Amino acid sequence: MVITGGSRGIGAATASLAAERGYAVCVNYRRNHQAANAVVEKIRQQGGKGVAIAADIAIEAEVIALFNAVDHQLGTITALVNNAGILEQQTRVENLDAARLNRVLATNVTGAFLCAREAIKRMSTKRGGPGGAIVNISSVAARLGAAGEYVDYAASKGAIDAMTLGLAKEVAAEGIRVNAVRPGFIYTDIHGDGGEPGRVDRVKEFLPMKRGGKAVEVAQAILWLLSNEASYTTGTFIEVAGGR
Numbered sequence: 001m002v003i004t005g006g007s008r009g010i011g012a013a014t015a016s017l018a019a020e021r022g023y024a025v026c027v028n029y030r031r032n033h034q035a036a037n038a039v040v041e042k043i044r045q046q047g048g049k050g051v052a053i054a055a056d057i058a059i060e061a062e063v064i065a066l067f068n069a070v071d072h073q074l075g076t077i078t079a080l081v082n083n084a085g086i087l088e089q090q091t092r093v094e095n096l097d098a099a100r101l102n103r104v105l106a107t108n109v110t111g112a113f114l115c116a117r118e119a120i121k122r123m124s125t126k127r128g129g130p131g132g133a134i135v136n137i138s139s140v141a142a143r144l145g146a147a148g149e150y151v152d153y154a155a156s157k158g159a160i161d162a163m164t165l166g167l168a169k170e171v172a173a174e175g176i177r178v179n180a181v182r183p184g185f186i187y188t189d190i191h192g193d194g195g196e197p198g199r200v201d202r203v204k205e206f207l208p209m210k211r212g213g214k215a216v217e218v219a220q221a222i223l224w225l226l227s228n229e230a231s232y233t234t235g236t237f238i239e240v241a242g243g244r
């Protein structure tokens with residue numbers, strides 16, 4: 001399995017749970033080598049198989065190198081979690097320039113596309129592969145929008161949803177399922193310091209369960225979509241958002 005952005009947050013929780021369930025896991029990361037190694041070390045201590053491989057998924061050559069390295073180190077993969085994503089500071093649309101938009105789209109959309117492409121090349125039964133499953137990490141922002149906050153991020157996740165639907169149809173007859181998880185507010189570094197206290201408290205008031213989610217609660221949905229229990233589930237979305 002390849003988990004992009006597996007060094008922290010939802011990706012790290014997914015890597016750990018996936019290893020527990022018997023997957024050999026590639027923990028991809030961009031620059032936080034220490035965090036990625038800690039995730040792999042935990043997997044190994046649990047008796048699982050894990051490797052950490054650096055690659056900026058926004059860069060095509062790095063994605064190709066990542067999947068080639070995985071072929072050598074883990075063999076042919078049957079699962080991809082397109083998890084890596086960035087969220088920049090909240091800002092109104094007037095202050096949002098093309099450079100920031102391109103940065104967000106490059107990781108959140110182009111990166112996910114490139115990884116899906118490389119995974120499909122290897123998994124497709126039409127190309128002699130074993131089949132497999134892809135889970136893209138979207139956001140409730142794709143459905144609810146994020147007005148006055150991060151409209152660029154919401155747009156990137158809308159693209160993920162559309163890509164999920166398109167790819168699911170394109171590869172359904174090749175033994176590959178493609179689904180997405182839309183998390184709500186989850187306590188991770190993406191919100192600053194793991195959820196700045198002020199922001200978490202403010203957000204909490206609006207959440208039906210009066211709390212944000214834990215990364216492992218998202219990981220559980222991801223692992224279900226990847227599993228054989230979801231063998232007839234493709235082109236669909238699970239929201240892990242506490243009723244938001």
Ligand code: NDP
Binds near residue numbers: 010137186
């Ligand atoms: P974190 O900020 O905690 O972790 C992000 C991870 O992505 C890190 O491992 C980081 O690597 C990696 N990463 C970022 N950019 C790249 C890149 N270009 N190439 C490779 N790796 C990269 O994020 P979360 O765990 O919170 O988010 C995971 C996913 O869930 C994202 O897609 C996010 O949009 C989505 N999501 C999160 C929500 C939340 O409330 N937390 C809500 C809805 C969706 P490194 O450590 O090296 O920097």
